[in-house]
Amino acid sequence: MNYKLSMVLALCLSLFTNVLQAQEEKTEKKEEGYVFREDVLIKHTPPKNQFRSSTCWSYATIGMLESEIIRIGNGDSDLSEAFIIYKTYSQKANDYVRWNGTINFGPGGACHDVILTMKEYGIVPDEVMSGLVIGEDHFVHNEMDNVLKGYVSAVIKNPNKKLTPVWRKGMEGILNAYIGEVPEEFEYNGKKYTPKSYFESLGLNMDHYKTFTSFTHHPFYENFILELPDNWMMQTNYNIPLDDMIAMIDDALDNGYTIAWASDVSEKGFSWKNGVAIVPDEENPDVTGTDRDRWESLNNKEKTEELYKFNAPVKEKIITQEIRQEAFDNYQTTDDHGMQIVGRAFDQNGTKYYIVKNSWGGIDDQKYSGYFYASEPFVRYKTINITLNTNGVSKNLKNKIKY
DSSP: OOHHHHHHHHHHHHHHHHHHHHHHHHHHHTTTOOOOOEEOOOOOOOBBOOSSSSHHHHHHHHHHHHHHHHHOOOOOOOOOOOHHHHHHHHHHHHHHHHHTTTTTTSSSHHHHHHHHHHHHHOBBBBOOOOOOOOOOSOOBBBHHHHHHHHHHHHHOOTTTTTTTTHHHHHHHHHHHHOOOOSSSSSSEEEEEOHHHHHHHHTOGGGGEEEEEOOOOOOTTTTTEEEEOTTTOOEEEEEEEEOOHHHHHHHHHHHOOOOEEEEEESSSEEEEEETTOOBOSSSOOOOOSSHHHHHHHOHHHHHHHHHTSSSSOOBBBBBOOHHHHHHHHHSSSOOOOOEEEEEEEEEEOOOEEEEEEEEOOTTTTTTTTSEEEEEHHHHHHHHEEEEEEEEGGHHHHHHHHHHH
């Protein structure tokens, strides 16, 4: 009996060991690549697709405002990016002609363009003005952008020695042809609205939204005009230290607010395909768990390729205020793209990432269905500015910043 009992116990122990080993192998297999644990996710509308248009600033800010409408209890909204594009292009044309062609004119813009345009002119639902009037499923604006630039340039160069009283009508005619007319009045969900009255029905107070940045070529805790071509409105940003800007983002998320985020996405650490944006520490990589001899035998190009495989989290660079400033001063950080930060997550190593809603489509074929994860080092390094509802900022941070 003792022998049989010992055999049974040995068999049970063996089976138990095998089960544990299988579980460990399963866990190890599961932890391969990037594994994100969601920490905060704010309610928001689904990702959209700006397609062949340089209008990310409109999508990013409207996305943030749509989340705001949800937050205050007014339900889901689908606001018209085309309305904003029309109104801003019209204003850009006036400014460009007044400045005799010496300022920027193009499809790019900034998040404050949306805030100020909605405050001045209102907004309409996307259903009322989709901007899709040329037979495409999404925006295709390259021709329109070129035609508009050619038109305003011709107005400036005309030999009449004075402007005609109808040049603005010609500009509006081009916009009407490419993205549709702006309705003076419309019916929506059984009610009649103007763009202004519809905006008022949404419950947004545009005075609550402010843009913040973090650069040392201007004093902290002051407003300054950020020197970017797409800042054609010459609007100010409030300048704060980098740690305060990150704290502001976290405050907003913790308090239920999303952020319109302008950033540089030209870095090789940004991978839309893989759904991550990181800043690997190329000078001091963590080679723990690797074949150190093999790593040290690689040349610089091979080491870089190894760091940017995006097949697992890597050690990231520590981003200081000085590193960030140097990249901006040397045009290594430029105003590339506007997106919406909708949440926060951590990878399997405990590194913090921000969940970003993009406007590049990818609903069906991108790894995270239109979203990606930007590490805190990436956000520290490549953020141009953030626009958010200042009610989402904690009292302690407000008292410190005094904007």
